[in-house]
Amino acid sequence: MPRFALLLLARFALVYGLLVWLCASVPVYAFLEGAATRAAAAGLRQGAMQSRSLVLERRGDAFVYVYALRVGTVSRSLEQPYHKHAFVLVLFLALVLATPGLARRELATAFFAGGALVFLLCLAMLMSDVAVWERAALAEAGVAETVGPWPVPLGFIAGLHRTAAAGLLPVIVWAFFAGSRAGSRARRPSATSRA
Amino acid sequence: MARGGLWLRSAVYVALVVGLSNLLLLDALDRALLEPVRLSIAAAAGHVLALVHENVRVVGQRVFLGPSAVEIVNSCTGVDVGVFLASAMLVFPAPWRVRAQGVVAAFAIVLAVNFLRVLTLCWLNASSPHAFELVHVYVWPAFITGVCLATLLVWIQLVPERDA
Numbered sequence: 001m002p003r004f005a006l007l008l009l010a011r012f013a014l015v016y017g018l019l020v021w022l023c024a025s026v027p028v029y030a031f032l033e034g035a036a037t038r039a040a041a042a043g044l045r046q047g048a049m050q051s052r053s054l055v056l057e058r059r060g061d062a063f064v065y066v067y068a069l070r071v072g073t074v075s076r077s078l079e080q081p082y083h084k085h086a087f088v089l090v091l092f093l094a095l096v097l098a099t100p101g102l103a104r105r106e107l108a109t110a111f112f113a114g115g116a117l118v119f120l121l122c123l124a125m126l127m128s129d130v131a132v133w134e135r136a137a138l139a140e141a142g143v144a145e146t147v148g149p150w151p152v153p154l155g156f157i158a159g160l161h162r163t164a165a166a167g168l169l170p171v172i173v174w175a176f177f178a179g180s181r182a183g184s185r186a187r188r189p190s191a192t193s194r195a
Numbered sequence: 196m197a198r199g200g201l202w203l204r205s206a207v208y209v210a211l212v213v214g215l216s217n218l219l220l221l222d223a224l225d226r227a228l229l230e231p232v233r234l235s236i237a238a239a240a241g242h243v244l245a246l247v248h249e250n251v252r253v254v255g256q257r258v259f260l261g262p263s264a265v266e267i268v269n270s271c272t273g274v275d276v277g278v279f280l281a282s283a284m285l286v287f288p289a290p291w292r293v294r295a296q297g298v299v300a301a302f303a304i305v306l307a308v309n310f311l312r313v314l315t316l317c318w319l320n321a322s323s324p325h326a327f328e329l330v331h332v333y334v335w336p337a338f339i340t341g342v343c344l345a346t347l348l349v350w351i352q353l354v355p356e357r358d359a
Contacts, residue, residue, distance in 0.1 A: 002349060002352065004348070005344075005345050005348040005349055005352075008344070008348070009341050009344065009345055012341060012344070013337075013341065016337050020333050020337075084332075087332075087336070091336070091337065091340060094337075095340075095344070155217075156213050156217060158217065158220060159213065159214075159215075159216030159217030159218070159219060159220055160212070160213060160216050162216075162220060162269075162270070163216045163219055163220075163269070163270065163275035163279075164270060164275045164276045164279065164336075164339075165212050165213075165215075165216040165275065165279050167336060167340065168212075168276065168279045168280070168340065168343060169209065169212055169279070171340050171343065171344060172208065172279065172280070172283045172343070172344075172347065173205045173208060173209070175283070175344055175347045175348060175351075176201060176204060176205055176208070176283070176287070177201065177205075178348070179347065179348050179351040179352075180201055180351075
């Protein structure tokens with residue numbers, strides 16, 4: 001296992017470096033954050049007395065989230081700085097790609113299914129941010145009780161987002177799988193030892 | 196670990212981490228645990244940096260190198276990272292003595308590496324703000340992730356086989 005761990009870490013450093021370089025060369029983060037923003041905007045609560053919209057807009061070299069909100073008589077357009085939530089996804093994908101000994105099917109499953117789950121985590125973090133902006137804006141306008149921008153509970157995401165957990169969570173869950181896989185491979189008798 | 200056990204452990208881990216990460220946001224815990232840690236890290240960093248740099252000042256949880264300052268906030272303490280790594284060891288099937296050793300090792304390793312992180316970031320903030328941004332956002336998070344991964348994988352190997 002130390003050999004497995006060393007190999008995994010060396011490959012992780014290499015793949016992560018390559019992905020970071022790729023993200024710096026082409027706007028991968030902006031693409032992923034744009035996708036997350038559109039997905040989040042699609043589920044925003046709308047109604048006769050409330051309307052909301054969320055977009056990621058380019059401003060020169062930077063991006064900003066523009067969140068337009070109307071609840072009752074309160075109407076606000078909030079601009080918030082861009083945050084690379086997808087960093088967590090890049091970290092996870094680098095780890096999956098760096099894990100030695102995965103069959104093609106396992107790699108594809110981990111990359112796409114695992115990546116989709118981590119993307120949902122990034123989406124939840126963005127939604128949690130927007131919920132915080134809305135709550136603050138409405139509190140400032142004297143509206144204390146709000147239903148929130150989405151009909152799903154997001155409170156539990158706050159802790160993950162504001163600590164290192166969001167980044168570590170997929171990595172450690174993946175380590176359980178990789179560790180157990182490496183352990184079972186090490187325990188499996190080889191053809192030579194059986195002979 | 197069998198497949199079923201693996202999924203169950205992962206689910207327990209996710210639940211534990213979600214609970215603990217929200218617990219860390221409580222004001223009472225912040226005052227009792229995180230604030231003293233923030234102040235201690237700032238003071239210790241100030242002492243170490245003063246050995247190699249002139250004009251080091253520590254004001255509360257801020258470390259000044261000349262005019263530039265780094266503020267030690269909760270995500271700079273490493274406590275959250277330690278909690279999440281230790282949680283992984285707590286949910287892994289192992290004798291309680293081995294889990295306890297893992298928890299102690301997890302905190303010791305994470306806090307030590309995090310302290311190095313704080314020192315390098317204080318130094319870079321004063322000498323090269325561009326490099327500070329790069330190292331802060333891309334290098335250290337990945338490095339700490341790698342350290343956590345290595346610690347966990349090596350610890351899993353140390354768990355007696357019949358319990359794994």
